[in-house]
Amino acid sequence: MTLSEFQLQQQLKSRGYSITHPRTIVFKALEDKEALTMAELVAICGQQLDRATVYRTVGLFEDLGIIRRVQIGWKYKLELTDSFSHxxxxxxxxxxxxxxxxxxxxxxxxxxxxxxxxxxxxxxxxxxxxxxxxxxxxxxxxxx
Amino acid sequence: MTLSEFQLQQQLKSRGYSITHPRTIVFKALEDKEALTMAELVAICGQQLDRATVYRTVGLFEDLGIIRRVQIGWKYKLELTDSFSHxxxxxxxxxxxxxxxxxxxxxxxxxxxxxxxxxxxxxxxxxxxxxxxxxxxxxxxxxx
DNA sequence: TATTTATTGCAAATCTGTCGCAATTAATCG
DNA sequence: CGATTAATTGCGACAGATTTGCAATAAATA
Known part of the structure; x- marks a missing residue:
């Protein structure tokens, strides 16, 4: 388990959320990568996860300050916040x-x-x- | 006609596009205003223009560098570029x-x-x- | 003013994002 | 470790956003 992954688990647990397989998958999809569009993220996770789950997870991670949206070109993209990257x-x-x-x-x-x-x-x-x-x-x- | 409106017409003409009523309406809707969401813009122009026309015009204006998208919160908004505002x-x-x-x-x-x-x-x-x-x-x- | 070509409106199609609910999984406790 | 409980997920349906093809219309040109 990476340090970031450990941090993620701490974050979830301390706020009363379960550490689930889907949440780990979404997190890993974003780890150490350039910002992804929602469509890209769904495409990456889509074989293992339902679209709705990806959306719900992204929403949760945003609330928890784990990921943020940034505008790139005409679309917004998702990336880990400073606590998990630079x-x-x-x-x-x-x-x-x-x-x-x-x-x-x-x-x-x-x-x-x-x-x-x-x-x-x-x-x-x-x-x-x-x-x-x-x-x-x-x-x-x-x-x- | 305002100076900006004149500029718009120059821009369109010099790039081989027609100066049409819908394009003028969309431009005026954005002139001297805070950035608008697409939904707001459609609402403003919607009584006179078809939704599809507003979208197409926005696309064209972006290509021509007349308007740009900026991220505000989780949504993007549209505003005139620096040549037409400050x-x-x-x-x-x-x-x-x-x-x-x-x-x-x-x-x-x-x-x-x-x-x-x-x-x-x-x-x-x-x-x-x-x-x-x-x-x-x-x-x-x-x-x- | 007539002709030609670009542009528009309309309707249909496609994406994007959300929601309720039953089935599943994670956490908890004995 | 196995049973219980509550949170989470997948699925299907849905509302809103954006795009597209095509026939009708408006702008540019001569």
């Missing part, structure tokens, strides 16, 4: 669709927090998506 | 759902652009959503 943001290539994670940047995080404060907000989470052309697509667009 | 981001209250626009902040924008550059990305757009508690909800949560 805080990061996303670069999306509008040409090829490739998603690159941006590792945490203190200057950026500080600015975000100052802004929230300036608006009298107590921030709990935030997401940033930068859309544009990745290096490969810039090169190929020059060639064309 | 660049801004969003604070979403996770308690009452209120959305507050954050006016442009140079320090933040600079950092975003530097990061994109560091990853060899040519950025075209970006969006930031900060989730948390607004001032009013912080006060009421203390009272409880």
């Amino acid at each position: 805080h990061h943001h996303h670069l999306t290539c509008t040409n090829c669709g490739k998603v690159t994670p941006i590792i945490e940047d203190d200057a950026l995080e500080d600015r975000i927090n100052s802004l929230a404060k300036a608006y009298h907000f107590t921030p709990s989470d935030h997401q940033i998506e930068i859309r544009g052309l990745c290096y490969a697509c810039q090169l190929s667009s020059i060639v064309e | 660049h801004h981001h969003h604070l979403t209250c996770t308690n009452c759902g209120k959305v507050t626009p954050i006016i442009e902040d140079d320090a933040l924008e600079d950092r975003i652009n530097s990061l994109a550059k560091a990853y060899h990305f040519t950025p075209s757009d970006h969006q930031i959503e900060i989730r948390g508690l607004c001032y009013a909800c912080q006060l009421s949560s203390i009272v409880e």
Whole structure:
């Protein structure tokens, strides 16, 4: 069992939820992966789990702060929250669709927090998506 | 005709699309407004336009860079892009759902652009959503 | 104003996400 | 470990969101 999996079990147990096979499957599907769309997640788990179960599990995990939704391109995707992965943001290539994670940047995080404060907000989470052309697509667009 | 409306017509014409009544209606519905959900937009235009037309127009406007989708809470909303409004981001209250626009902040924008550059990305757009508690909800949560 | 082509409305089809309920599984306790 | 209890799941049905084909209509062009 991975450390994250152990954490998951703690989280569930401490909040009075059972540790079930479906919940473990959904969690593993998201572990150490780039964000997935709901359709992708259902496709991965779908052979073993009912669609409704995947939806219910995602809902529960969101409530528990285990996963969060982030917008990527036109859709939202699901990924583990910072407790189970590393805080990061996303670069999306509008040409090829490739998603690159941006590792945490203190200057950026500080600015975000100052802004929230300036608006009298107590921030709990935030997401940033930068859309544009990745290096490969810039090169190929020059060639064309 | 507003300046923006003129710009819209230029955009459409220069890319070979017709300037139609439905397209004008959808554009006006979004002009000078907070971001709308698709359901809200359909409700506003729905009496004059077919649902399918609203969807098709939104798709076209996204392709043309006239409108963009931003994530607000768990849903996406639609708003005019920077060429037709002012660049801004969003604070979403996770308690009452209120959305507050954050006016442009140079320090933040600079950092975003530097990061994109560091990853060899040519950025075209970006969006930031900060989730948390607004001032009013912080006060009421203390009272409880 | 007539012609040509793009665009729209309509209806049907498809996805997405939700719900109630009976069957199953996990947790608890002896 | 096996029986009991309560939570969870799978299934089928359903409501809402989004897409599509096609005939009717409107915009652009000359």
